[in-house]
Amino acid sequence: MAQKNLDYLDFEQPIAELQEKIEELRFVADGSEVNLSEEVQRLEDKRRGLTEQIFSKLSTWQVAQMARHPLRPYTQDYIDGMIDEFVEMHGDRAYADDAAIIGGVGRLAGEPVMIIGHQKGRDTKEKIHRNFGMPRPEGYRKALRLMKTAERFNLPVITFIDTPGAYPGIGAEERNQSEAIARNLFEMAKLRVPVICTVVGEGGSGGALAIGVGDVLLMMQYSIYSVISPEGCASILWKSAAKAEEAAEAMKVSSVDLERLKLVDEVLKEPLGGAHRDPAGLMAHFKERLVDELARLRAMSIDELLETRYQRWMAFGDFKTTG
Amino acid sequence: MSWLEKLMPSKMRGDGPRSKNSVPEGVWTKCGSCGAVLYTAEMERTLHVCPKCNAHQRLRARQRLDLFLDADPREELATGLEPKDPLKFRDSKKYRDRLSAAQKDSGEREAVVMMAGQLKTLPIVAGAMDFKFMGGSMGSVVGESFVRGVHEAIERETPFVFFSASGGARMQEGLFSLMQMGKTSAALSRLADRGLPFVSVLTHPTMGGVAASFAMLGDINVAEPEALVGFAGPRVIEQTVKQTLPEGFQRSEFLLEHGAIDMIVEREQLRDRIHGVVSMFTHQAPTLAAADDAPVGDTVDSAPAAEASAQAETPSAPTESGTS
Numbered sequence: 332m333a334q335k336n337l338d339y340l341d342f343e344q345p346i347a348e349l350q351e352k353i354e355e356l357r358f359v360a361d362g363s364e365v366n367l368s369e370e371v372q373r374l375e376d377k378r379r380g381l382t383e384q385i386f387s388k389l390s391t392w393q394v395a396q397m398a399r400h401p402l403r404p405y406t407q408d409y410i411d412g413m414i415d416e417f418v419e420m421h422g423d424r425a426y427a428d429d430a431a432i433i434g435g436v437g438r439l440a441g442e443p444v445m446i447i448g449h450q451k452g453r454d455t456k457e458k459i460h461r462n463f464g465m466p467r468p469e470g471y472r473k474a475l476r477l478m479k480t481a482e483r484f485n486l487p488v489i490t491f492i493d494t495p496g497a498y499p500g501i502g503a504e505e506r507n508q509s510e511a512i513a514r515n516l517f518e519m520a521k522l523r524v525p526v527i528c529t530v531v532g533e534g535g536s537g538g539a540l541a542i543g544v545g546d547v548l549l550m551m552q553y554s555i556y557s558v559i560s561p562e563g564c565a566s567i568l569w570k571s572a573a574k575a576e577e578a579a580e581a582m583k584v585s586s587v588d589l590e591r592l593k594l595v596d597e598v599l600k601e602p603l604g605g606a607h608r609d610p611a612g613l614m615a616h617f618k619e620r621l622v623d624e625l626a627r628l629r630a631m632s633i634d635e636l637l638e639t640r641y642q643r644w645m646a647f648g649d650f651k652t653t654g
Numbered sequence: 655m656s657w658l659e660k661l662m663p664s665k666m667r668g669d670g671p672r673s674k675n676s677v678p679e680g681v682w683t684k685c686g687s688c689g690a691v692l693y694t695a696e697m698e699r700t701l702h703v704c705p706k707c708n709a710h711q712r713l714r715a716r717q718r719l720d721l722f723l724d725a726d727p728r729e730e731l732a733t734g735l736e737p738k739d740p741l742k743f744r745d746s747k748k749y750r751d752r753l754s755a756a757q758k759d760s761g762e763r764e765a766v767v768m769m770a771g772q773l774k775t776l777p778i779v780a781g782a783m784d785f786k787f788m789g790g791s792m793g794s795v796v797g798e799s800f801v802r803g804v805h806e807a808i809e810r811e812t813p814f815v816f817f818s819a820s821g822g823a824r825m826q827e828g829l830f831s832l833m834q835m836g837k838t839s840a841a842l843s844r845l846a847d848r849g850l851p852f853v854s855v856l857t858h859p860t861m862g863g864v865a866a867s868f869a870m871l872g873d874i875n876v877a878e879p880e881a882l883v884g885f886a887g888p889r890v891i892e893q894t895v896k897q898t899l900p901e902g903f904q905r906s907e908f909l910l911e912h913g914a915i916d917m918i919v920e921r922e923q924l925r926d927r928i929h930g931v932v933s934m935f936t937h938q939a940p941t942l943a944a945a946d947d948a949p950v951g952d953t954v955d956s957a958p959a960a961e962a963s964a965q966a967e968t969p970s971a972p973t974e975s976g977t978s
Contacts, residue, residue: 513866517840581745644833653735
């Protein structure tokens with residue numbers, strides 16, 4: 332059996348094998364007189380068919396793996412692909428600059444906006460620098476500082492959510508991780524500019540919600556959003572982190588399930604095989620959606636915007652009323 | 655019938671398995687902390703604080719509000735809300751079955767009780783969480799009840815006081831429960847905009863999504879001694895950082911030292927201290943400290959000298975009916 336291709340997840344390996352064959356054939360074709368293009372075409376069709384087949388019935392757990400795919404676009408990629416003149420801003424003005432959250436001003440189709448998002452790392456060194464996208468309190472406080480700046484200059488806030496969760500460390504608790512998250516929820520609820528939030532990968536618990544209270548919630552097709560990580564839930568309720576797959580199913584963490592439960596406003600379709608297979612295509616569509624949403628929110632007065640946001644949050648919950 | 659039973663609403667009192675959960679049976683009670691064997695009556699007199707080691711035993715939501723609010727008037731709010739199972743969740747048990755077991759066990763419909771009442775004659779809205787109901791976890795009903803309490807406080811223009819005791823968000827309600835963090839915090843931001851105070855009382859334990867939302871948003875954050883309060887659980891942190899946690903980590907005293915809370919208050923002084931601060935926040939005239947006959951017993955003269963001397967022309971609070 333061919334060696335495992337790390338750019339593909341386990342359930343994608345059959346696709347990886349076909350892709351390898353295609354590349355070999357191309358290499359051979361380059362140096363020979365024989366015309367292999369028909370054969371290449373045939374294999375490419377086969378690969379496409381196989382990909383469609385695999386992706387047409389992803390389990391919740393497979394969606395969770397896609398959300399954590401090592402090649403998936405991160406916040407910085409979305410900024411590079413959709414935002415012009417981006418200027419990154421640093422630090423919470425009190426303790427540190429947390430690299431697990433990045434933010435700054437830039438232009439979305441000409442309009443200045445404030446961008447804030449979790450940032451994961453690509454290689455080992457950057458992963459550590461970014462703390463695997465797990466913010467400490469200073470990250471949330473930097474985010475809040477940027478939001479207040481946005482409010483002051485009437486810049487809409489656009490957030491990209493992609494974190495396993497807030498960092499569970501000693502220093503984080505000493506500097507009051509709980510308060511940092513809570514304060515953002517409290518302030519975002521009344522921020523006097525439009526706030527558009529998109530889960531682009533992993534929406535991990537309170538650490539995700541801390542930049543997720545807004546007027547609209549979008550989710551990428553292969554992203555998840557949950558109250559606790561599938562592994563965390565499994566280790567508590569199933570007494571074993573190995574049951575994460577079952578926990579993910581039970582908590583209904585996938586974008587599609589959450590849209591059906593009316594917890595998410597819209598799911599953005601991803602290219603075949605996931606965002607990383609055609610980031611440019613995805614971002615062109617995403618950018619258009621952001622521009623449209625912004626225009627819709629900008630059409631409201633501030634009072635109307637805030638009242639609509641408030642009622643939207645008050646409506647979250649599912650319970651019975653008995654007399 | 656003990657004083658405590660007298661205070662309880664009829665549905666919690668009386669026979670059946672419920673009463674034995676809220677009222678310790680027998681003459682003796684063992685302190686869960688130091689193991690001292692104590693008279694049950696003595697524990698009731700000390701508001702379930704161990705006289706030997708000062709451990710603040712966990713209180714049920716109704717007990718908590720009974721001890722905190724004036725005996726009269728009281729009006730229960732957010733009644734008639736029942737949990738649902740929107741995800742048809744099941745692990746080793748069905749969520750539905752866990753809910754019915756919790757309801758049967760606790761005698762409550764959900765993990766929170768909300769009331770409008772008075773604190774030393776000052777009108778307030780107060781709520782408390784019931785750790786006995788699925789670890790006080792926050793699902794849709796807890797969030798909705800909290801918000802209704804806040805809205806009632808806004809309506810009545812009164813302060814809002816809330817006693818947290820929770821392991822965090824309720825996993826069995828998935829993202830619905832995460833959204834309650836945003837919902838409750840949004841309601842508090844509206845309360846704050848109306849200039850009304852919120853007092854958050856952190857009791858053992860207050861963790862996860864509850865700590866990371868309303869519980870940390872008090873205009874004053876008050877904790878009972880030695881309460882465990884934090885975002886991540888100690889075990890998760892230990893596994894992540896791979897080192898032993900320092901002594902007293904995430905306890906009230908640690909929080910005070912690190913600036914997370916304003917004060918640690920002994921249970922028997924909660925009424926006085928919170929009333930004192932809130933009446934200043936709301937510009938009430940000083941009240942007569944002696945007018946309070948909270949069910950504190952004769953253990954401590956808690957009125958500080960300054961408060962006692964600041965009686966002046968205050969219209970003294972009407973005598974409360976007492977609870978013994």
